[in-house]
Every structure is written in structure tokens, then in C-alpha cells.
Amino acid sequence: MNIIGPDYLVFGVDDVAAAIEYLTAWGLKPVDVTDKGGLFETLDGTGVIIRHKSDPSLPPPLPTSNMLRQQIYGVRSAEDLDAIEAELGKDRRVTRLSNGSIELKDDHGFELKFQVTIRRELDMPAEKINAPGAPAQRGPNEIGVWEDMPALPRTLSHVVLFVPDIDIATKFYCDRLGFVITDVLTGAGPFLRPKANDDHHTLFFIRTPEYMKGCEHLAFHMGGPTELMVAGTRFVKKGYQSFWGPGRHKFGSNWFWYFNSPLGCHFEYDADMDKHDDTWVAREAPNGAEASQIVLFEYREKWSPAGGPPPGAKG
């Protein structure tokens, strides 16, 4: 089962206009968006679909206040869809849609859809750095930052779910869909990557009571830590609310910056995540502030030290 990762996340929101404003400011591109909602794309075509929560075209809501309605996974080929249908058709209803995609529920009742991925291959450089002892990544006269430098989400990276039972969730995604555990934060849950993706994680679980079940956050890969901090700074300056960051996680090594949103969950810019293969041995650490991050900073307004004595000082 060559699952790549999330193509789209679908939300049923209570304020479509607010969500449209937010997703556009986040750096996503509206595609066929009307006052009823629509698709917001990253640079590779993955992204977020929103509708009003009363829209009958949406999958049913979770029995909580969470707005997540469906996770749409991309797979490599039609054969992968057949394999998923054969495996999960053993103990649940799997609906085959006219375009070949399949819909079903996981063991916690989250609505899932699998489709041949819509993601476009990106051909863009990563952030380049120069350091003594290593060949220059930016050559002579190639500058690193400029005021209007691009800083747009490149792809939908991962989703984090609040689930009441970690064992049930892990068994479903690992034993039935071939996900692999890369690391475990004891007390929270495991990081998972699907077979056809070498990112440290596209999925992470946090154990919570049943009444919190839903999406904790979704994350978008940026071109590097500088793009992450530039995008986050622009977002804060527009009045949006930072929740956590910027900083850098330990497990996954990815830079992070989380924000509140009108979609009932956090949105994260992330950058520079570790890659793994099947030789990797999962690590384990107790969940907490130390294990969560190697560094953590907080936004502050720009200032600069001026030369000379303070104003009014006798010279």
C-alpha cells in the first residue's frame, strides 16, 4: 500500500468568510472558491477544502466541537486503492466513488478517503546556507534574504489527531495500512510515516478524552527555517494569533510555528524535517517541554540598538 500522505483535509466551518480570509493570508491559493467555500492549494496542489458546517455535501461531523470532516490521502496508483479496499473491506463498508477513490471510516470514526494523489512534483531549491568548512551553497553575490522574498507553503506535511485510544489508532494505521512508527512521545503518542513517504511523520496522535476527538493541527512544509520565520512574522503583523513558536522540535528535527485558526484547530508552518527509511529504530521519550523542542522563541517587534549615548545625555 503505497500511501504518500494527506492530499487534502476537509473542514466544515461555522464562518466561511473568516476561513477564506485566514487560508488566503496563510499563503494558500484559492481554487474555485466561492462564498460557500472551496479548495485552497499549496504549491504542489495539496491543501485544505472548506464548506459551511451545514453543507450537505460534507461527510458527517465528529461527535465533538472539532471541525475536521475528512482526511483525503494520496496513494501512488489505482492498484494501491484496490489493496486498501481489499484489506479494509474485510470488516467495514468501503465505498468506491465514480472517480475510483474510496471512502471509509477508521477505528475511531474519522472519515477517510483514498485517491491516486493529485500532488504535483515540485522542482524548487531548499534554503541554502553557507558555513565554514563546507562548500558554499550560495555563491558570490547570491543573497540570502530580501524584504519581499517568497515564503509560501510548499505542501501539506502532516496532521495531528486527538484520539481516545492510542493502541486502537496505531494498530489501524500500522497493521492495516502499513504506516511505520518513527518515534514515540510516551504519554502523548507515536509519530507515523506511511510507506511511500520518507518524512519523519505525516501523522501523530495525542491521547485525549473522547470529547476532544478531532484534529489538533495540520502542518505545511516551507522551503527552510528562514521562510518559516518570514511567513510567520508576516502573519503576526497582519494580526493573526501565534500559539507556540517559532522553535525547533527534537523528534523530526523540524522547525515549527503554530497559530490559532477559525477552523477549530492549529495551523503550523514547518521546515527541514528528518527523513527516514526502514532501517531506523524508533526512539522514545516522555512527553513534555524538554522532549518537545530543542529551542523555543517568541515573536517580538523589530528594534535595533542605536549607537552613541541615549537622547538627552550630556556629552
Added chain:
Amino acid sequence: MSTTPALPHASSEKLHLCHAAEVREGHVKGFGPLEGYRRKIIVLRKNGVLHAWLDACPHYSSGTPMAWKTDAYLNGERTHLTCHSHNALFEMDTGKCILGPCLGQKLTRVEIVVDEDGDVYAAAPGEGGLI
């Protein structure tokens, strides 16, 4: 008109928040953080009465800011204060969480007074105010 207790002469221990006319019925605004407070103070008007709450969702012990954008503290139907971390809904006049991660918990009320000119003051931290 507000039925919030009037204060004839604001004392120096009170921190000025806003003018009562700035917060219309059903609307919410965040002010500060004022000196001594770690978060903004949310001021709203419901059924003519002004209420003030610390902008700190009780889901986490440190309390986290609740808006998704400046002054965007309400849900889409504009019926409840909302924490836009995880969509927890709070009653505007009691601060009680009725849906979401902090179900049954309450926001921290900030005691306010309105003087005869309509200026709204919060109690200073340590004087009955909470930081």
C-alpha cells in the same frame, strides 16, 4: 445601558481599559496586556452588561490566547466566546466552557468598574485582580 456598578471617582489602583461606548452589544474587544497582567483582557457586552475575562483559555495551565486574529474572539454564530486553539465554546456572561477540551471549566473573570464618564477600569493585579 450597562448595569455594571458605577465608580464615582476611579482610583489610581484601577487600570483604564476602554470607554464603555467602544464595546457595543454582542461585540468583543481585547485590551492590553495591561501592566501586571500576563494576557490581554477581553471586554464584551451581553444583554447590556459589560463583562471582562482574562484572554487565557483554561485548557492549559499557563492559559493560552483565544482569538484567531485581533479581536476575533467569537464563534461564527457570534453566540459564544471561543478559544480558536481547539474550538472550545464559553458562555459570554458566565465564562463557563460548554463544549471543547476544557468542558466545565471557567474563564478567569476580571472585575471591572465604569465611572460616571463611562470609562471602564480593571482592578489592578493584587487588588482583587488576577494575573
